[in-house]
Amino acid sequence: MKSPIINIVHLLSILGALFSFSWAGYGDKFPGGYPNWQERAVITLVNSCRMAPQQYRDKYIGNYNILLPTNFPAVRPLFWNLALNTSARVHALDMGSNCDSLMHNSCDGTTFAARIESYYTKSPDIAENIAYGSPTPQGVMSLWIMETGGTTPVPDGPSAGHRINLMSAIYKEMGAGYDYGSKTKHYWWVQDFGAGKPDYTHTVPCASHCFMAANTITFYANYFDSLGKPKDASVFIDNVKYPMTLDIGKDSAGTYAYTTTKASACRLYYFSFSDAKGTVWRYPETGFLITQGEGSCAKDFVAAESLGVDDEYGANKKQNSRSLSASFSASKLFVRCNGFGSLQGRIVVTNLKGQIYKEEKIPDNTGPQLLNTTFSIPMTLPHGLFLVVVRFSNSLTHSVVIRNL
Numbered sequence: 288m289k290s291p292i293i294n295i296v297h298l299l300s301i302l303g304a305l306f307s308f309s310w311a312g313y314g315d316k317f318p319g320g321y322p323n324w325q326e327r328a329v330i331t332l333v334n335s336c337r338m339a340p341q342q343y344r345d346k347y348i349g350n351y352n353i354l355l356p357t358n359f360p361a362v363r364p365l366f367w368n369l370a371l372n373t374s375a376r377v378h379a380l381d382m383g384s385n386c387d388s389l390m391h392n393s394c395d396g397t398t399f400a401a402r403i404e405s406y407y408t409k410s411p412d413i414a415e416n417i418a419y420g421s422p423t424p425q426g427v428m429s430l431w432i433m434e435t436g437g438t439t440p441v442p443d444g445p446s447a448g449h450r451i452n453l454m455s456a457i458y459k460e461m462g463a464g465y466d467y468g469s470k471t472k473h474y475w476w477v478q479d480f481g482a483g484k485p486d487y488t489h490t491v492p493c494a495s496h497c498f499m500a501a502n503t504i505t506f507y508a509n510y511f512d513s514l515g516k517p518k519d520a521s522v523f524i525d526n527v528k529y530p531m532t533l534d535i536g537k538d539s540a541g542t543y544a545y546t547t548t549k550a551s552a553c554r555l556y557y558f559s560f561s562d563a564k565g566t567v568w569r570y571p572e573t574g575f576l577i578t579q580g581e582g583s584c585a586k587d588f589v590a591a592e593s594l595g596v597d598d599e600y601g602a603n604k605k606q607n608s609r610s611l612s613a614s615f616s617a618s619k620l621f622v623r624c625n626g627f628g629s630l631q632g633r634i635v636v637t638n639l640k641g642q643i644y645k646e647e648k649i650p651d652n653t654g655p656q657l658l659n660t661t662f663s664i665p666m667t668l669p670h671g672l673f674l675v676v677v678r679f680s681n682s683l684t685h686s687v688v689i690r691n692l
Contacts, residue, residue, distance in 0.1 A: 312572025313367075313487045314494070316588040321372045324579040324587035325465035328424035328495040329478065331542070333453055333461065334364035334509040336432070339536035340454060346535060347425065347499075348432055351440050358443040359454045361540070364492040364511050366485035368460040370406040375415075375464025375477035378402065382419070383468025383475040389419055409483025414452040416478040419468070425497055427476045452480055460485045490517075491570040494558045496578055498549065504578060505546040506556060507534065508570065514563035515539045523641060524556045526676045526686055531558075553577050553584035559641040573639050573672070591639055591672050591688050613675040615668055615691050620645070622675065623661040634664065635676045644668060649677070 316322070322330070336343040338361055340354045348354075381394050391399035403413050420436070421427040431449040434441035441447050452458075464477035494508035506522045508531065516538035520531040522545050534544035543560075555575040560568045571588075579587040612623045622634065636645040645666045668691045676686040 312574070313489045314491070314571030315574045315590065316571075317369055319373070321369055321376065322367060322463065323465060324495065324576075325424055325476075326372060326376070326463035327367075327493060327576075327587075328497050328507075329428065329463040329465070329476070330365065330367055330461060330493040331495045331507050331509055332424055332428045332497070333463075333478070334492055334511075335507065335535060335542040336428070337362050337364055337454060338509070338511070338540045338542065342535035344432070348429055351433075353440045353443055353447070354432070354450065354454075355443055359450065361536075362454060362456040363459075364509050364540075365458060365461040365480070366487055366489070366492050368407070368462050368481060368483075368486065370408075371403070371460060371462030371479040371481050372464065373462065374403045374406040375462045375479040376466070377406075377464070378415075378417070378479075379464035379466040379475040379477045382417070382477075383466040383470065383472070387468070387470040387472055389417060391415055391417060403479055403481075407479070407481050407483070410481050412457055412482035414455070414458065414480040416449045416452050416476075418476045419472055420474055421476070422474050423498065424495075425499060427474075431478075452478070455480070457482050459483060489570070489572075490562055490566075490568040491558060491560055494570045495576070496556070496580075498580060499546075502549050503546050504549045504581065505544050506531070506558070508543050508558045508560070509541075510543055510560060511540050512562050513539065517543075517560045517562055518565060519559070519561040521559045521641070522556055523559060525554050526635075526674070526678075528559075528641070549581055550578065551582040553579075553581060553586060555589070557639075557641075567642065569639060569641065591674075611675075611677055611687050613687050613689050615673075615689055618665060618667055619663045620666055620668075620675070621661060621663050622677070624649075624677065632678050635678065636666065636668075637674050637676070639672055639674065644673070 340359045340361060341356060344354045385394040393402055399415050416431050418427050418430050421430055430436060431453060434447055434449055458480040459482055461478060461480045466475045467473050468475050490510060490512045492509045492511055496504055496506050499505050510517060520543045521528050522531055529545050531543040531545045534542045536542055555577060557575055558570040574588055574590045576588055577586045578584055614621050633646060633648055635643060637643050645664060670691055673689050674686055675689055
């Protein structure tokens, strides 16, 4: 008999799958909180290693005689899968809350294969990596690649099972699981791999942020496109665009990065890539990732339709009684500013892929005091969700999402 935690989460995952595929875009968070930040970061780092194993070793692991090209050539990245994410999370929770011991089988004795296959039915080819003790995604990746917590790695070969799973070309998708654990041991990690056809086709297989150094934050995005190098690779942090550069790998099959100083509060961000044909790929497709781990920031995602102004996220953080609202009607955008004092600035309207529809100065007829002021801007918008951003001259930014039906 399966433990109650597995049965409950399994039921929730099935219900989530039934109702969420109709609205959740690739990279968005699904009901049940799949994936969380740690899981998303692990998949991003796995893909970074798969597309450029020797570069990943040299830059993030060390000068070791492992991940040799003859043993581990570069392979395609993996796509996130909800069923595998659920299976991996369930096992991380089970180990951390029930067994308090590192084991592939569930605490009730259910084999790891039976557990994974109870969620993932697309292919019989599955694999699993587990670990505990590392507080960071990059730390647990080092454990798996080294095959040990020491400074001497296990050589390439049959004994390097975690490395083999990470780099196997058989697998097409994966889910990572993370849990802090409620007993004596903490930081439980699981990777579940599957060989089924991915549910998604996306040029950005995964992306996230990581803390590779104490005072910096790095935004990573995997890119994979047979057409070649992207025309543009960017991360938008609190609605400001920053260019990304190739970190490791090839232009068309590698990981792009942007590193900056670590902040003291939550910030919203998303990634935008323009491929060789000019098609824009946004990750996540509709929502916004959050910089969990910056200061006391404990959130990692917000859906676009639930993003309000003056919430707790980064540049939108409440400041006294300031507020911003917007609506669209009769080919006009109506914007209401309240409590911003004598600030002047610009207004930018984009879709959720970053395409700009309008950018101009706040109309002069609003006067120097933007207190209870409403102004309108003539423009045309197609149907969909749009981000209205007001950027003031002192770098304060407020934003709100509107829907044009």
